[in-house]
Amino acid sequence: MKAKFICLTMLAMLCFWGRLQAQEKGVFRNNPKIKSSKNTPAAKPQRDEFEEFENEAPKTRFTNQFEPQKEVNLTVAEDTSSIDEGQTSVVEIIDSVQVGEDWVQVADYYAIWDSKTINPYNLRPLDFEENITLQLYESGKGRFWNLPTSETKVTSVFGPRWGRWHEGMDLDLNTGDPVFSTYDGIVRVVAYDGNGYGRFVLVRHYNGLETLYGHLSKTTVEPMQLVKAGDMLGLGGNTGRSYGDHLHYENRYEGNPFSPALIWDFPHQAIRNQRFVLSSRAWDHLRGGRSVDAEFDLSKASLKRTVLHRVQRGETLASIASKYGLSTAVLAKKNRIRVSHTLRAGQRIKVK
Known part of the structure; x- marks a missing residue:
């Protein structure tokens, strides 16, 4: 009886040992299925962090229909035609001018933000070294030119006047005479400057130029028109x-005025050429140590610009602050809200 018990024990041990060896050799290929309970969280597949980064990359490329097309100016590092696509977004911009003690809105439009600057006009004219060919008109595309006034009698030229620099040309007219846009474009600013231009209109054109029309008795256009x-x-x-x-009447490029006589032959009521090559010579008047104080200087006027970001679904105050190079605290202070404030989609946040 004792011998039989020993034999059965040895047989059981041999079976157990064989089962272990079978597992090690892979005889049992399928793992036993374990039923999951309702309290057991489902395992989520792990995502590669590079895949997540790619998914977050912007897939929409914005084109600002209000921004005139122009050739890349290599002198300007912040040119809007070479924006950082990684931080591309569309913002609402409100420009205001101070009239007395009140701020009057003169423009409300949408523009591209490139995370560096929203102002592409940072060119110092004395650093301008390249030649840029500007297409002034192109009949085949339905773009023409027009004189700014019916009669183009010049009463004052671009140059020094009364100890300051006269940054445009004066054309004789009578109060109430119509004033015309010289090229196709979009109205950039309609405002009043009591110490200089009076009522004026600034138009941005598709060739990169801007033209300014000052001392008007009445304006008949609106910003963004x-x-x-x-x-x-x-x-x-x-x-x-x-x-x-x-x-x-002024001609400007990258915010810097130059003589309209380089383009226009006002005594003969004509434009000099279909194309205009803009070079550093346009700003030779800034060299030689002469006084270059502008007679009417918009930069000295009380102007301010407000930039608004429209909140998208899922954005937070912190993510928006990072996008525009601000701290969360600074962004909250700009908008007079708490850092913990919950944003809603469609809400406008002041970023500048």
């Missing part, structure tokens, strides 16, 4: 710092 060459912008007058009815 598309205009064609020959469309009326307003009526001539004598507003602002002016001594007699006339139109103050």
Whole structure:
């Protein structure tokens, strides 16, 4: 009996040992299934962190329909045609001018933000070394030119005047005479400058130029309005710092005025060429140590710009602050809200 018990024990041990060896050799290939309970959390597949980064990369490429097309200016590091696609977004911009003690909104438009600057006009004219060919008009594309006034009698030229630099040309007219856009473009600013331009209109054109029309008695356009060459912008007058009815007409590139006589032959009521090559010579008047104080200087006027970001679903105050190079605390202070404030989709947040 004792011998039988020993034999059965040895047989059981041999079976157990064989089962272990079978597992090690892979005889049992299928793991036993374990029923999951309702309290057992389902295992989530792990995502590769690079895949997550790729998914977060912006897939939409914004094109600002209000931004005139222009050739890349290599002198300007912040040119909007080479924006950082990783931080591309569309913001709402509100420009205001101070009239007395009140701030008056003069423009409300949408523009591309490139995480560095929203102002592409940071060119110092003395650093301008390249030549840029500007297409002034192109009949095949339906883009033409037009004189700013019906009669183009020049009463004052671009240059020094009364100890300051006159940054445009004055054209004779009578109060109430129509003033026209010289090229196709979009109205950038309609405002009043009591110490200088008076009522004025600034138009941005598709060739990269901007033209300014000052001392108007009345404006007939609004900011963000598309205009064609020959469309009326307003009526001539004598507003602002002016001594007699006339139109103050400026040509600007990257915010820097140059003589309209380089483009226009006003005595013969003609444009000099279909194309204009802009070079550093346009700003030769800034060299030589002469006084270059502007007679009417918009940079000295009380102007301010507000930039608004429209909140998208899932965005937080921290993510928006990071996008525009701000701290969460600074962004909260700008908007007079708490850092813990919960944003809602569609809400406008002031970022500048």
